[in-house]
Amino acid sequence: MLSDQFAKVVDAAKEAVSDGKITFDEACRVIGIGVLAAADVVSKLANPNEHYEEVVTELEAIFDAYIAPYDIQPVPDWLESRFVDPMLRGMIRPMVTKLFEAIAG
Numbered sequence: 001m002l003s004d005q006f007a008k009v010v011d012a013a014k015e016a017v018s019d020g021k022i023t024f025d026e027a028c029r030v031i032g033i034g035v036l037a038a039a040d041v042v043s044k045l046a047n048p049n050e051h052y053e054e055v056v057t058e059l060e061a062i063f064d065a066y067i068a069p070y071d072i073q074p075v076p077d078w079l080e081s082r083f084v085d086p087m088l089r090g091m092i093r094p095m096v097t098k099l100f101e102a103i104a105g
């Protein structure tokens with residue numbers, strides 16, 4: 001399972017929400033750490049392209065579990081649920097795609 005290798009991303013997400021709120025900077029930081037962790041995982045896989053969906057799914061699951069439920073400060077709720085959450089979540093797949101292009105070829 002790749003999920004063990006994303007433990008540091010879960011830790012970063014938990015730390016960001018430990019005060020009961022998450023700032024936009026914290027959300028971006030967690031996503032950045034997630035992509036770095038993915039780069040580390042992908043670079044160690046023998047057949048990385050077989051694990052593309054798994055990597056995307058892991059990162060989206062962490063986003064859904066730890067970032068989406070919290071109010072991102074200072075974004076108003078209506079804007080967050082309609083725009084900011086989908087935008088941040090939507091960044092994950094293209095970032096992982098670029099990562100695979102760069103590492104897996």
Ligand SMILES: [Ca+2]
Pocket residue numbers: 015016017018019020021022023026
């Ligand atoms: Ca916080």
